[in-house]
Amino acid sequence: MSGDVRDFIGEQNRYERALAKSMDWEFVDQQSKGSCYDYIAPDGTKIEAKFDWDSIKTGNHYLEFAQTSNGGKTWIPSGFSLSADEADLWVVVNEEWMRTLTVDSVKKMITENRSNLKITQTRAGVNFNRPGQLSKAYLIPFDLLDNYVMQKMPSPIKRE
Structure with missing residues (x-):
C-alpha cells in the first residue's frame, strides 16, 4: 500500500474515531x-456514516450503491446497497452539517x-482507487435529502 493511500485511510480513520x-x-x-x-450507539442502533467532504462544493450527497x-x-x-439491510441510520457528514436519516x-x-x-460514477484515481476501480451512485441534492x-x-x- 503506497504512502498516499495509507495516509488517506489513516486520515479517514481519525475522522471516524473523532x-x-x-x-x-x-x-x-x-x-x-x-x-x-x-458505529453502534449505546441503545444498539447500527449506524453507517459517510464523510462526504466534496458535497460542500457540489450541494449533493454521493449515495454509492455499486462498485x-x-x-x-x-x-x-x-x-448503501450493503447498509440498507443491516444499518438502522445513515449519517452524512461534511464540514458544515451532520445529517442523520x-x-x-x-x-x-x-x-x-x-x-x-x-x-x-467516480472518475479514475478518485480516493486513490486503482485503474478500473469505480463506483456508481445517486447524486442526492441536499434540498431533497x-x-x-x-x-x-x-x-x-x-x-x-
Whole structure:
C-alpha cells in the first residue's frame, strides 16, 4: 500500500474515531470491504456514516450503491446497497452539517424520486482507487435529502 493511500485511510480513520467520540458511539474496529455499518450507539442502533467532504462544493450527497474493479464489466453492491439491510441510520457528514436519516427514509426517498435522480460514477484515481476501480451512485441534492432527515446539526467534525 503506497504512502498516499495509507495516509488517506489513516486520515479517514481519525475522522471516524473523532465522530464516535463526539457522539458517544462505539466505533466498529477492523472493518473490511463490504462492512455494513461503522458505529453502534449505546441503545444498539447500527449506524453507517459517510464523510462526504466534496458535497460542500457540489450541494449533493454521493449515495454509492455499486462498485467495480474491472472498469465496469461487472458491478457488485456497495455503499448503501450493503447498509440498507443491516444499518438502522445513515449519517452524512461534511464540514458544515451532520445529517442523520433512518435507512428506511433513505429507501423511501430513492423510491419516491428515482426517476429524477442523477446516476453518476467516480472518475479514475478518485480516493486513490486503482485503474478500473469505480463506483456508481445517486447524486442526492441536499434540498431533497433535507426533506427526509430526522436530525440536522452543525458538523462535530472539521477537516484538517
